[in-house]
Amino acid sequence: MASKKKQKKAAAPIQNKALKNAIAALKTGADEEKFKAFLKEAMKSKLLVPVIFSSEFKPDATGRVRLDSNTRVSFVMVNTTNGKSFLPAFTDFEEAKKLKVSQEGNLQYVVRTLKEYENMLEDPRNTAEGIVINPMNENMVLPKPLVLALVKGQDIANIQVRTPEQRAQEQAQPQIQPQPQTPVPGAVPPGMQAVYSEPRIYPTALVNAVYEYCVGKEGLSRVWMRQQLAGGQVAFAFVVETDKPDPELLQGIHDAAAPLAKEVPVVVMSYSEKIEEAVVQGTVPLYDRELEF
Numbered sequence: 001m002a003s004k005k006k007q008k009k010a011a012a013p014i015q016n017k018a019l020k021n022a023i024a025a026l027k028t029g030a031d032e033e034k035f036k037a038f039l040k041e042a043m044k045s046k047l048l049v050p051v052i053f054s055s056e057f058k059p060d061a062t063g064r065v066r067l068d069s070n071t072r073v074s075f076v077m078v079n080t081t082n083g084k085s086f087l088p089a090f091t092d093f094e095e096a097k098k099l100k101v102s103q104e105g106n107l108q109y110v111v112r113t114l115k116e117y118e119n120m121l122e123d124p125r126n127t128a129e130g131i132v133i134n135p136m137n138e139n140m141v142l143p144k145p146l147v148l149a150l151v152k153g154q155d156i157a158n159i160q161v162r163t164p165e166q167r168a169q170e171q172a173q174p175q176i177q178p179q180p181q182t183p184v185p186g187a188v189p190p191g192m193q194a195v196y197s198e199p200r201i202y203p204t205a206l207v208n209a210v211y212e213y214c215v216g217k218e219g220l221s222r223v224w225m226r227q228q229l230a231g232g233q234v235a236f237a238f239v240v241e242t243d244k245p246d247p248e249l250l251q252g253i254h255d256a257a258a259p260l261a262k263e264v265p266v267v268v269m270s271y272s273e274k275i276e277e278a279v280v281q282g283t284v285p286l287y288d289r290e291l292e293f
Contacts, residue, residue: 014111016091019045023091023138042114042133042142043150047089048096049112050076052105075120076101077128078135078195079278086132086141087117098136100198102281114142118151135195139229194230196237196279203236206260207286210238213256214287219243223253223287224280228267236264239280241271 022038054072077085078099089112090096101107120126121144131147133140207225214223221241228237238253250268257266269275 014046014048014092016041016045016047019133020091023134023140026140027138038140039146039150042140045091046111046113047091047133048093048109049087049089050096050099050101051108051110052076052101052103053108054105074103074105076103076107078132079281080194084129085127086130086135087120087128088135089131089133091134095134095137114147115151117147121148132195136197136229139195194228196226196228196281198283199225199227199236203260203262206236206257209256209260210253211287213252217249217252219246220249220287221289222271222285224283225286226279226283234264235267236261237267237269237279238286239269239271239275245270 019038019041022034022041026034026038052074075087076099078088079085088099090099090109093109096109114131117131121128121130128144130141130143133142210223210225214220219242221243223241224239226237226239228235236257238257240250240253242249250270254266254268269279271280
């Protein structure tokens, strides 16, 4: 009697429920015990990591993928307001889909543990400052020294956990902020990282109101709109290029957008080359004076 071939079971989808529970607990009120519980789960978790392959490929008859020797592989990076880069990792596919990747190539998601980042983070050619878990939602940042301490076997119980105030003081960097003369609600507090992307839900009425405000305004050159995520808080961010510093124009854009933002904070910041690199990232402006009809 012929023996029946055993069918290979499909791999279970990556979920990381324990890690997501640990993150949720931190969001209700961070303390040392909750943070170490989060680190413990992060070390055990298998995370989804976005990778760009330079060519398309298909599994062979055995289900294995063999890459051509000319295929180049690059890891996706996300940028913060102060010009730093982090490697994004996701607890599940639903979170992974929230990151819109504009790089050309074949986007795939590979499964990695924190341990598997060791060689990459120690490579002097690598510019990543660490890893960020779920950057489009909880935005859990793990700096490179902390990741390396964990993967090299340092006991989580012996890791010194600093308060948010201490971390902000130690890591304070010049942040992208609105002009000092124009305090706008929703700005990123010093020491907090922020990630920028296309808005997940495009607020048409808000965009139209801002555009109408901009048309014909003397001294206003270009305006970009982005979604800002910092500390789990989503905001609409506007980058404003003017002929000369003009706090009234920044405030006017904020006031045009805020009533239609449906309680989402509105952030307005002045254009600079640094902000263009960290926030605008080559996107098309919402308003461009040169394109006025």
